Amino acid sequence: MAVYFFNTLNRKKEEFKPLKDNEVGFYTCGPTVYNFAHIGNFRAYIFEDLLRRALKYHGYKVKQVMNLTDVDDKTIRDSQKVKMSLNDFTAQYKKAFFEDLKTLKIEAAEVYPAATDHIAEMIELIEVLMEKGYAYQASDKSVYFSIAKFPEYGKLAKIDMENQRAGVRIDTDEYEKDSVADFALWKAYSEADGDVMWDSPWGKGRPGWHIECSAMSMKYLGKTFDIHTGGVDNMFPHHEDEIAQSESANGCTYVNYWLHCAHLIVNGEKMSKSLGNFFTLRELIEKGYTGSEIRWVLLGTHYRKKLNFTFEACDQARTQLKKFSDMFIQLNKAQGGAVVEIDVLISETEEHFKRAIGDDLNISDALSAVYGLYNGVKKLVNDNCAGDYASLAKNDAEKIIIQFKRFNEVLDCLDFDVQEEIVEIDDDIQSLAEQRFQARNNRDWAEADRLRDELKERGYVVEDSKDGWNLKKID
RNA sequence: GGCGUGGUGCCCAAGUGGUCUAAGGGAGUGGUCUGCAAAACCAUCAUUCACCGGUUCAAAUCCGGUCCACGCCUCCA
Known part of the structure; x- marks a missing residue:
């Protein structure tokens, strides 16, 4: 069964054809570890989790690489604020990040490279760009990529540099650059960096932001790979810059399919600390929601559509997930002899589900298939067993549960082991x-x-x- | 200013030329059950897809315009 993705490169849904027959390599922009990740971040990671599970569901072997940005302005700034070493500071948020992934049942990527472990690879890549004449060292000692040397610059974000509002990003530091849009590959050391610095052929300093993704994706996935994802806000300049660097250095296509997920908003408004609608996952857990419920909410809206996060949606998730658990409890009671015609229903909903998630991760349609099975089972039990699950044949009940478990390979929100609530009562x-x-x-x-x-x-x-x-x- | 996205029932949300008098979920409503409830189950719930024109035998879906909301162009997923 074919899989389709909406490719940001040409803004069209395309049939997915991986480089290798049965294997997909993809790179997902991960967290900057300077704080606890918020639900907006997790919207993106859930989208990427859905992507990897959908690919696996369609029979592909996946190799996912997710970077950890552990050196940049924010990590340096905030580690200094609390007087911790950069390493110790980021380590605690890396740990928290992995805990959060577990809470949301996000499957582990194959590789989680940290930027600070790959400084050598980045320097190597910058050297290639210097040799080929795409980069230059400015009078401020920093190394910049010259976008004038890469005529295709802007092809991903569809940005024509000629038409950009001039001036907004020029500040006094940036007069050193040949062109305002040139971006840093290597940032020369400044006092503000404290003890964060590495040696390089261009002097002490630290890498620019974009170079880590180019260097690390190349190391783990090759010069050309299948899919690269991130939030829409990463499209420009981050991903555009990655393309420029990688394609200039390697002389080949960087990525075949670019997928970007839309933002999450809260109660119709952009999530921000000043509006008081800024939530980390941990805060929601403290409010009493479960990881599965939050996962269900974050999963439920198509990735290219803005997701409006509300507590009402979380409550609905609870209601919906409970319906499934209740059915599983009932199905587990099956021990009768009533045989129902379940095979057609199962194969139809399986096909529906698989087609839907392969169609640019159409989760809404996929969920309708899940409910199709749910409602179909209820109807069969009503028609053939007078609504009594106990009289259903055990074998049929098991088939049904197996199919729900199959769906759960992608959803991972359903709970099959719920016991009927036995409350300790005084x-x-x-x-x-x-x-x-x-x-x-x-x-x-x-x-x-x-x-x-x-x-x-x-x-x-x-x-x-x-x-x-x-x-x-x-x- | 430039680029881009989206507006579908009370709410969430698929569908992007004919099977659409528009999937699915939540809420609501009616019913079965119950002493009454709750739970469960059954049924019901948009002739209509922001608005106005156009193309077409046929449009929620294509084209033009209008209104509204939002994102990016400032290392925020």
Whole structure:
């Protein structure tokens, strides 16, 4: 089954053809480790996780590389603020990042190269650019890439440098450059960098931002590779600069497919600290949401569409995921002999799902396939088993669960091991419920309702069932 | 100023020339069940796709214009 992606390079959906038959190499711009990642960041990482799982679902072997930017203005600035070494400072956020990935069940990439471990590779690449005449050292000792030497500059972001607003980015430091848009490959050491510096053929300093991605992707994926992803904001200048550097140095296409995800907004507004709508994953977990619920929300909107994050959506996620868990609990009870025609439903929804995620990661359509199975199963059980899952044949129930697990290879939000809620309940609550049960049996409705209200006040909801009652704690 | 994206029911959200009187979810409504509830289940829920024109046998989907929202052009995913 063919896979299609919307390629930013020409703004069209294209059939995906990897360099190697069965293997896909892709590079995803990772975090700058100067703080806890926020949900906007995770929108991008979830998108990339969906990409890798969709590729695997379609039978590809994947090699994903995600960089960790552990040296730049922000990491240096903030490590100095707290008087920590750059390494110690970034180490704590790297650790936090990996913990967060686990919370959101984002699959581990094959390689997580850190910029500071690849200074030598970056220097090597800059040397090639110097030799080939694409780079120059300015009077401020920094090394810049000359975009005038790369006529295709702007092809990704569709930016025509002639028409750009002149002046906005010129500050006093930048007069050294031949052209304002030239970007730094190597930044000469300045006092503000403290003890952060490396030796290079151009003197002490540190790498520019863009060069790490070019150097590290080349090392782990080759000079040309299949897919490169990131947030839309990375399109320009970051990815444009990567293309310029890499293609100038290597003389070949850098990346075949560029995929960019749209931003996340919160309650319709851009997420920002001043609006008070800025959330890290950790804050949401503290509010009581689970990783699966947040994953479901972040996964649920197509990656090229702005995702409006709301608490309402998180609550909906809880409701939706619970529906699936409830069905799994029921399916696990199957032990009857009723055989239902399940195979067609399974193969249809499987095909639907696979086609959808292969169609530029159309998650909405894919989820409709999942609900197709869900609703189809309910209908079969209603029609053939009078709604009683216990009378369903165990073998059929297992087939259904296997298919949901198959979907879960991509979604990874469904929980198959939920037990029916057994709440630890105090004896006095238990006895209130008991008394109410007795009152009901005695048809003393007034007393029964009074006891129900009392239980409610104490935080429990009573649900009557055929042969007794259930107590549920109110959240 | 330049470039780009998007406006689909109460909310979220697919569909991008005919199977669309528009998928799916949430909420709502009606019903079954129940002493009443809750839960569960069943049913129902846009002749319409921001607006105005045009192309076409046929448009939510293509073209032009208008309005609105947003992003990038300032190392923020």
